[in-house]
Amino acid sequence: MDNYWTRIDKAKAALEEADKILLGGGAGLSAAAGIAxxxxxxxxxxxxxxxxxxxxxxxxxxxxxxxxxxxxxxxxxxxxxxxxxxAGPTKLYQDIFRLVQDKSYFVITTNVESQFEKAGFPPDNVFEIQGxxxxxxxxxxxxxxxxxxxxxxxxxxxxxxxxxxxxxxxxxxxxxxxxxxxxxRMNPYFVQDEKWHERDTSYKDFLLNAEGKKIVFLELGVGFNTPGIIRYPFERMTFHNEKAILIRLNKDHPEGMEEIKDKTISFTEDMQEIVLAVMK
Known part of the structure; x- marks a missing residue:
């Protein structure tokens, strides 16, 4: 793995050059934000x-x-x-919003406490897939x-x-x-209302419009409770798009597909510190 500042520079360049940014937020993101x-x-x-x-x-x-x-x-x-x-808006989520707000972005998250919306992300750009x-x-x-x-x-x-x-x-x-x-989403009876289906369509449209373009998959604190929602799809999409980069912020599980090793920038350091360093 490259040294810390080399990875920061690579992540900063990838985000600046990206046509699209897809954020994936997991439980580790909220934990890093202080929601214990x-x-x-x-x-x-x-x-x-x-x-x-x-x-x-x-x-x-x-x-x-x-x-x-x-x-x-x-x-x-x-x-x-x-x-x-x-729980009010947290600094980490607010800084992540400032990081991407001027880009074409979308959020898919398994978190259910509305921190993305509280931080300023427009609700139409956030798919809370688990409720x-x-x-x-x-x-x-x-x-x-x-x-x-x-x-x-x-x-x-x-x-x-x-x-x-x-x-x-x-x-x-x-x-x-x-x-x-x-x-x-804790059993087979999870209700997906009209708004859920609208966000699902928006997510699919975002992915369709990103095909063949420079896209950064910014994966934030996603572990293995539900890896089929964010973690594995992000890896597969990075593999299939030659212009894609996966930036993975994960203290415990930075590892990933060997096939995209050269297209993955992984961080295990403090998430708030990383976001601030990339923003400089």
């Missing part, structure tokens, strides 16, 4: 849930099989509020409408007692009368 799923932010906000259920972090606790809907939504309202509504904390859906996906949840989440938190919400606040599907879930 464990540690002090978690223990400060989830003390009663830690005591009652033995939770250790937001990720694993989201799979807990709560016995009642009252318990489930006491937890999820806190989870959604902390990750989506209480969004701001919305609820029918748990069985009986229809494809989503429901904005900010006020409901606030009411749930305000009236939570002993890790339970009042029964009257438990959301019910307005169509089938069944249970509701956060709009997250």
């Amino acid at each position: 799923y464990s540690g002090k932010p978690f223990t400060d906000h989830f003390g009663p849930f830690i005591d009652k259920y033995g939770f250790t972090d937001l990720y694993t606790s989201s799979f807990y099989p709560f016995a009642t809907q009252e318990e489930k939504w006491a937890y999820w309202s806190k989870h959604i509020s902390l990750s989506r509504y209480e 969004n904390y701001s919305y609820l859906q029918c748990a069985k996906g009986c229809h494809n409408k989503l429901y904005y949840n900010e006020q409901l989440v606030k009411d749930m938190i305000e009236k939570t007692v002993d890790c339970q919400i009042p029964t009257e606040l438990v959301p019910q599907c307005p169509v089938c009368g069944g249970k509701m879930d956060p709009n997250l």
Whole structure:
């Protein structure tokens, strides 16, 4: 691997010369931005849930099989509020926006906390393919409408007692009368509404228009939880486009396809530091 400043210079040149930039944001990006799923932010906000259920972090606790809907939504309202509504725009996301704002770009992300939008990215340029904390859906996906949840989440938190919400606040599907879930891709019933399909079309159009052009695939903190969404497609598209460059910022998994080794610029250093260095 080239030394740090050589890689910075190569990344800067690739971004400056690019006709198109496709950003791929994964969980490592939000972690680098300071949106923590464990540690002090978690223990400060989830003390009663830690005591009652033995939770250790937001990720694993989201799979807990709560016995009642009252318990489930006491937890999820806190989870959604902390990750989506209480977290403001972060410097890392804002700097990434400044890095690409004058270029032709698009974002695909598996993150669900709307940090790209908060940082200034126009919503039409961001495809949140795995869902969004701001919305609820029918748990069985009986229809494809989503429901904005900010006020409901606030009411749930305000009236939570002993890790339970009042029964009257438990959301019910307005169509089938069944249970509701956060709009997250966690089972086969994930709802893809009209806006989701519009962003999917925009993503495909962006890729179509980038064929044969100088494109940079800027991959940010994408690991192996869902590699088939961003990581592997970015590698394949880099391989098939002779003018493409893959810039991979990944502290833990910088490795990639041997076939595109000469077209890949990898960084394991601090993500904020890298973005600022490329911007200079």
